[in-house]
Amino acid sequence: MTGAAIEANGLGMTYGRKRGWALRDCSFRLPAGRICALVGPNGAGKSTLLALAAGLLRPTEGTVRVLGSTDRAEIRPRVAYVAQDKPLYPQLTVADTLWAGRELNPATWDADAADRIAAPLPRDAKVRTLSGGQRTRLALALALAKRPGLMLLDEPMADLDPLARHQLMGLLMAEAAEHSTTIVMSSHILTELEGACDYLLLVDGGRVRLGGESEDVVAAHALVTGQVRDLAPHTVIESRTTGRQLTALIRPDGPVDAAAWDVAEPSLEELLLAHLRSPDAPPLLTPSAHAREAVAAA
């Protein structure tokens, strides 16, 4: 069995007692080698979760183990984190920024990768003169050239035009294919990530509500339509009644009666929207997404 890239146990974070919990009671596991979509509405706790995994924040409670370690000084060299605002030094040129990347990561720096990704950028331009999309490209060049075991990208594609998005996503996927890098990408637009990701974490209201292989998470649900009647023993996530017709998203417990219901597989997007509209639906983690320490302790 492969190890975990991230394993969180009872992870919680608050930025001050008065401001409530940004993240609370999060336990999940992300197996190594996956490309994970971290989705959720604005303010759900996605950025907090990424900053905790990057070792930039100290959790208020619980632990997060990254690439097998909980020591933040040990984690940071092996993780690349690109924050939402792409923090770079505005006074440095592109060339200076890449030089600094090499000096700061002497052991692992991949100059070819850095040059390849940064190729369209003018070398002598100061960072402050770059467009948002160009800054994203430079930040991704630094992150990839570091050759990390885990890449944490907060809204990486938000500033990019469709062509640059496709190209940079292709580069990320190529890196992942070649080096088995684990990648976590956050977005509140799922379609941006759907084809690229094979793992899913839905964070909402500071909690993890869905976690696991995208295929398995989808397969655990069914969209049923039929005459209004009781859906027990299945778990109903969301249901809607129009006249005599009932439409519901359920988590089947055993086979669904195909004579009584028209059964279809929901799309990932339908699934996420249904969960976001139904905050009381129970969370679902597939077996690979269960934190092992929690299992052992239980």
Next chain:
Amino acid sequence: MAESAAVEFRIDRRSGVATYLQIVQQTKQALRLGVLEPGDRLPTAREVVEATAINPNTVLKAYRELEREGLVEARRGLGTFVRRTLGSAAVTTDAPLREELVAWTLRARAAGLDRDDVSALFTAVLDSTFKGDPHT
């Protein structure tokens, strides 16, 4: 770098067909059309994902499926290579089957079926005959 790959894949995200199946189907179509021949190298997972921005595991899943069907083989460190062609011999040169189908089609037209009727009937028979077979 080895010799360049013989085909490239187009991924249609709106088709509703699973991405890995699109790769399987396009490979088979290339085999049927003779675009791919035994000994040809399929693009590496890296090449495919760099061009299409899809997940690498999706490509590997498609190649495993093609390998399971005996159409391609993975050679360690070299890539994935075509082992055999698909059905083209029977489709183009099996005259008796073709003749029977021509005769049947002429009878169908004589019986008053138009092109769409014939196509619908043929598809229905095809579906029921091959029901349960994988990916056909």
